[in-house]
């Protein structure tokens with residue numbers, strides 16, 4: 018994980034169609050503070066830059082594509098000990114620029130649509146959307162670094178197992194299909 022500062026700031030607004038025609042690759046950074054929604058999803062930024070590579074072009078089926086990579090270091094909460102932990106948030110980007118929802122639905126599944134109705138689109142919007150999608154739902158320290166006492170965490174896990182069992186039983190009881198299954202079983206006897 019390098020904290021070295023990149024010199025090239027990527028423009029805040031870009032015209033993806035024009036860049037695709039030119040076959041441009043943008044390599045540089047956007048300021049972390051420009052990604053406000055991502056800021057709200059983490060405890061804080063560990064790096065004031067989000068490193069970004071975006072390559073614009075067309076694939077064989079003439080889709081206008083943006084492929085690349087984005088990464089930055091953030092601080093997140095460990096879900097076991099609730100202490101902050103550093104996390105390298107990184108994602109590969111594979112987008113297709115379209116104008117309408119209909120065009121978005123026609124894309125092959127490996128291309129994620131980026132609907133751009135105007136001429137230009139914000140780079141931080143593209144990048145933070147992709148980083149938000151790459152955020153894991155839960156994050157833990159490696160067990161050696163975690164502050165949580167092992168026994169306490171074992172207890173919590175046991176309790177979780179017990180309540181998981183309970184809910185399983187309760188849903189079985191309330192589930193009309195399980196009654197149907199029982200009836201079916203009786204009929205076939």
Ligand SMILES: [Zn+2]
Pocket residue numbers: 095096097098099100157158162163164165
């Ligand atoms: Zn922890």
